[in-house]
Amino acid sequence: MSAPSSAPSNTPSSAPSSAPSSAPSSAPSVRTTPGSTQLFFAATQYAAATITAAIRAGLFGPRDGHRRVLVISDTSPSPELARPLTALPGFERLRTAYDDVRSWNDFIRPFHPAGWSPREQDAPLWQRAVRAAWGLGDGPVEIACESVQANPSQAVVTIFGESPVHIYADGLMSYGPTRTRLDQLVGTRIARLLHLDLVPGLKPLLLTEFGVAPEIIPTETFLEVLAEVADATPDTATGTGASFGGERPALLLGQYLSALSILTVEEEEELHIRMLRGAVRRGHRRIVFKPHPSAPAQWSQSLEREAELLGAELTVRSGPVLAEVLYQRLNPALVVACFSTALFTAATFYGLPVARAGTGLLLERLTPYQNSNRVPVTIVDALLPPLEEDEGAHRPDERLSGLVAAVGFAMQPQLNPGLRPEAERYLSAHLTPRTQAYFKRRRLTALALPGGVPPQLAFIPRNATVRKVARRARSLKNTVKKSA
Numbered sequence: 001m002s003a004p005s006s007a008p009s010n011t012p013s014s015a016p017s018s019a020p021s022s023a024p025s026s027a028p029s030v031r032t033t034p035g036s037t038q039l040f041f042a043a044t045q046y047a048a049a050t051i052t053a054a055i056r057a058g059l060f061g062p063r064d065g066h067r068r069v070l071v072i073s074d075t076s077p078s079p080e081l082a083r084p085l086t087a088l089p090g091f092e093r094l095r096t097a098y099d100d101v102r103s104w105n106d107f108i109r110p111f112h113p114a115g116w117s118p119r120e121q122d123a124p125l126w127q128r129a130v131r132a133a134w135g136l137g138d139g140p141v142e143i144a145c146e147s148v149q150a151n152p153s154q155a156v157v158t159i160f161g162e163s164p165v166h167i168y169a170d171g172l173m174s175y176g177p178t179r180t181r182l183d184q185l186v187g188t189r190i191a192r193l194l195h196l197d198l199v200p201g202l203k204p205l206l207l208t209e210f211g212v213a214p215e216i217i218p219t220e221t222f223l224e225v226l227a228e229v230a231d232a233t234p235d236t237a238t239g240t241g242a243s244f245g246g247e248r249p250a251l252l253l254g255q256y257l258s259a260l261s262i263l264t265v266e267e268e269e270e271l272h273i274r275m276l277r278g279a280v281r282r283g284h285r286r287i288v289f290k291p292h293p294s295a296p297a298q299w300s301q302s303l304e305r306e307a308e309l310l311g312a313e314l315t316v317r318s319g320p321v322l323a324e325v326l327y328q329r330l331n332p333a334l335v336v337a338c339f340s341t342a343l344f345t346a347a348t349f350y351g352l353p354v355a356r357a358g359t360g361l362l363l364e365r366l367t368p369y370q371n372s373n374r375v376p377v378t379i380v381d382a383l384l385p386p387l388e389e390d391e392g393a394h395r396p397d398e399r400l401s402g403l404v405a406a407v408g409f410a411m412q413p414q415l416n417p418g419l420r421p422e423a424e425r426y427l428s429a430h431l432t433p434r435t436q437a438y439f440k441r442r443r444l445t446a447l448a449l450p451g452g453v454p455p456q457l458a459f460i461p462r463n464a465t466v467r468k469v470a471r472r473a474r475s476l477k478n479t480v481k482k483s484a
Contacts, residue, residue, distance in 0.1 A: 032061040033140045033164065041071045041104070041145040041156060043113075045088050046322060048072070049229060050170040051144060052094045053222040054194050059215065060144070060166075068097065069134065073104040073152050075114040076294060088320055090229030102134055104152050117155040126159045144168060148190070149180050157186055167207065168194040168217070171341040174204040175404055176375030177412040182210070196222060198344040199379060202400060205408045209415045219349060230325040248333035249315070250284035252276065253323055253340050254299065256292035262365055262373070263358075269299050271358045273306050275336045278357060278387035280310045284334060290317045290326060327352060336387055338362065339373070339380040347384070355387040356380050360437065369443050370411045378407050378438050402426035403438065410443050427451050 032038070038060060042048040048070065054060065055068070072085045085091060086101060095101060104113050107130070118126045131137065144166040145153035157165055167190055174195040187210040195204055197216045204214045252275045258268045272289070279287055289303055300316045307314035317326060323342040326332070327350045335346040338358040346352040359381040366374050382403060385394030397403055406426040409419035427439075427450040436451070445452030 032066070033142055035065050036140040036142045037067045037069065037136050038142045038144065039069050039071055039156070039160075040098070041073065041143070041153060042085070043073045043075050043146065043152075045085055045090070045229070045320065046324075047146060047168075047170050048085060048091075048094050049225045049322075050196065050217065050222065051168050051194075052097045053225045054144075054168060054217045055097045056225065057218045057221040059194060059217065067099050067136075069100045069102055069136075070095070070098040071102045071104050071156075073113045075112075075152070079105055079112070082293075083320060089234060090232040090325075093228040093232050094225070100134070104156075107133060108152075108155075113152040113155075115151065117151050118158055120158065123159050123161055127161075130159060142166065144194075146170070147173075148182065148186065149178070157189075161185075163189070165190045166192055166194060167212070169204070169206060170196060172198060172339075172344065172376035172379055173372055174206045174214075175199065175202055175379060176372060177205045177408045177416055178207055178209060179370065179372040179412075181415060187212075196345075198341065198348055199383070199400070200348065202379075202404065205375075205404065205416065205419075223349060226322070226324045227328065229322065230328040233321065233325050233329075235329070247286050248331055249286035249288045250279040250282070250334040250336065251323075251326060251330065251332040252279065252287060252289045253335065253337035253342055254289065254291040254295055255338055255340055256295045257338065257362075259292075259294065260373075262362060265296075267361075269302055271338065272299055272303055275357045275387065276303055276306055276312070276314070277310065278355070279334060279336055280312050282334065282387075285312050287312050287314045288317055288326070288330060288332070289314060290321070290323060293318070293320050324350075339377045341376070343380060343384060354384055356384045357387045359386075363437050369440055374411060375404060375407055378403065381437070397435075399426065399430055402430070403435065406449075407438055410439060410447060410449065413447055424450060 040051050040055070042051055060066070060068075074082055074084065076082050084103075086095075108116055141160050141163045142165075143156055143160055143163050145156060146168060147153055148157055148165065148167055157163075165186075174193065187207070190207060190210060190212050193204060193207050193212050193214045194217055195206075195214055197219055206212075206214075252272065254268075254272060256268070257263045257271075258265045263271065276287060276289075287307060289300060291300055300318070304314055304316070323335075323340075324345055327335075327346055332346075332352060335343060335352050335354045336357060337343050337354075338356065339362065343354045343356065347354045359377050362373070362377050363381065366377065379400065382397035382400055384396070402422060403426060405419050406423040409416055409423040413420070427444070431439075431451045439451060441452055443452075444450070
């Protein structure tokens, strides 16, 4: 088994001021093992930039005495056809933070990194194989990885069963609860949660059931890393402001939600067209569309046809280019997406105007209620203005902390029982037609929360006789309509 200039930080006025802050002190606490080998796992360029910023900020201690290895993986359906992370523009700027770079895909081939994890009894054998292949020796090893419930992180944490684990989150999911119950032997090894301060003032719920302390990756350092990546990215991959005659374009970001079975292909294509029409209605005639790298080419083609009908000039920026690189190159006048984390990097880190589209439909479609995308969609819907609304008319939810706590409890009540009082307070005082969209009445009823079906009627959805009568009544009603 062998393996081969920063932007200013801006805090939007919509940030919840009443929520507890997770900001680190001026001297961040470093919980690392002296003389250890540190393995940093990253599946995307954005993830690699995030963990590199954490290293540069000193969150993993001084470089002396540590061997740092970046382990890259590609979890796409066909990784052999994708461009490896090491070949992307700007990677060499990230590479300087590490002593070595390894490929997890190469090491476990022919297994796919998204679907493979060793059997528990085989973990010691795999650990010896990793140590031998990568020259790790017999010394202590630390793991820094993303979502520990999914592979390859789950596989690595299993293989190095005695190693401390540092979880880092580069997106909005860190503000939601842990999506599944973790084994106690895994959860108690997690030293901390490193995250970007995407929503200033909002504290992550992720891993709080294990008392894991969140630490913010300094925004300034993260922006410096992104600036270096942008400097190393050729203009041909992004375009510049000069490409649009000095006019600031609107930037539309695709997410490929149909691949997650949240929307159909047709619905997502229509969502992109809706984004284009909304941007044009706001007065933008120069439009840039950045599709998801795995999205089908016909989506760009349908947008081009629509842009021609609307009299707009559309430019498609395909390929693995970070949205944040486009922010620096294009300085867009508006950034539009559904619920992408890039909306918050645009608004919070770069001070750019943003708008959301399609979040209402997603709040209806996400199943089950515990779907880990629910909190990100909720945050975007509650804080950011809809594309169809006039600029300046939107009022962000000023009780975001309570809303996220209520949604988080409804998603995972067994993991976060301590959130019940806060959830009850929020639902008792702030459940309106607007906020009702973030909850399912049946879910509230099952958890005996305010806003559910009244207790005296709660038996109805579960009563077979009542359901049978209701079906007969609907059938009779339809028969009468057809005969009329």
